[in-house]
Amino acid sequence: MAVIGIDNAYKLSLQMLGGKSVKVLTLPSFAGGCFAQMVKAHRPQYALTTHDQSDLIDRLASIVGVEVISTIADVSTALESQSLDELLSDETNTQRHTQAWGEVKPLSVGVERCNPYPVQAFGNLQSVVEKIAWYSQTPHSMAGQSVLGALSTIGQIFVNAPMGYEHKPASLFLLTQAPSGAGKTQVNRLAYKAIYEHSQRIYEQFIQDVQEWQNAKENLKGREKADYLNFHHEPVNNSPIIKDATTEIILDRFISGTVKNQSWATSEAGQFFGGYSLKADTVGNSLSSFTTLWSEGEASRMRKTNAKNGNYKTSAYDCRLTLDLSGQQIIIASAMNDPLLNEQGILARCLLSCEPSFIGSRDWCSEQRMNANPYNDEAITWAIDDKIATQWYTICNIICNIWNKHGI
DSSP, X not given: OEEESHHHHHHHHTOEETTEEOOOEEEOGGGGGXXXXXXXXXXXXXXXXXXXXXXXXXXXXXXTTOEEEEESSOHHHHTTTXXXXXXXXXXXXXXXXXXXXXXXXXXXXXXXXXXXXXXXXXXXXXXXXXXXXXXXXXXXXXXXXXXXXXXXXXXXXXXXXXXXXXXXEOOOEEEEEOOTTSSHHHHHHHHTHHHHHHHHHHHHHHHHHHHHHHHHHHHOOHHHHHHHHHHSOOOOOOOXXXXXXXXXXXXXXXXXXXXXXXXXXXXXXXXXXTSSTTTSTTHHHHHXXXXXXXXXXXXXXXXXXXXXXXXOOOEXXXXXXXXXXXXXXXXXXXXXXXXXXXXXXXXXXXXXXXXXXXXXXXXXXXXXXXXXXXGGOTTXXXXXXXXXXXXXXXXXXXXXXXXXXXXX
């Protein structure tokens, strides 16, 4: 209980409330201006004052959990004619002001998401996303990101996106946050299976071609060697998939004409954000190169050409680059908090996913899981029409064969 004035506090201390001694908080009358602050700090059950202190009553009434009681006369005078119990219960001479706590809402026992991943937006590929998510035991958003990355990789060289009166590259930049062991590597393995196999075949053929080229070069001499090198240039690795690279390497491959289509798909986003290109003094130029590739499909790099065998090429057009990156929270958070990465615009170009993983709740031992094989599952399909359903991997292989035909 709180009251202004030593005499009022003394009278209150002599009273008994419910058989218990009353603990009284007080301030001298000359310090009454601090009374509301004292009540707010200590939160007594009651704060007593008089009707004429309207400003004080308003301030006290705003304090949650404190009941303000005002009387006509001061407390010491009122207690001369009635007990404290009577004073507190007398509604004829007493006004009460209180702001009680609102109704306590129960704590949520489940996780509610107001923005579930729109897997239905994938249309005929919805079953692909759902099945990849089921086999990898990951959220739909993680599987969806990889399917989008695979679609961007195989289609970006053939399709442009209409934007007003222009057409822009349809390449996607994707960024997924997931803890280690969340399943992004497995998701990528399923979504990119045909693309990875195509990339592996290209690399194996490249190694074979290099060996044959080197053997021929070593076995020839003089005029024959010069003629051979004039008509048989050193083979290049034109695999579209890159795992660990720098901005310089990516630009070099575009500008030299090695490739027109590249995809950096990795579950180790630290290779990108923590790589040499984004740590060096040229980080601004590196970021600008990525944003220009996304927006315009152009690669540019100025270099001196007076050196022996210097490359006079400085630009490449109609280039396409997909970024499909995933990484741990510590990597993604550092990137999100980097002013340069934010202001430069590369993060604004990314489709982001940050859904809780299923770690700790996965099923590894049931008979259904033990016998499940995604590579034999006909449900991973792309329905071309109502009558025909072709496997997702087959579709990817068809596109990869088209790449081969066009030398992509």
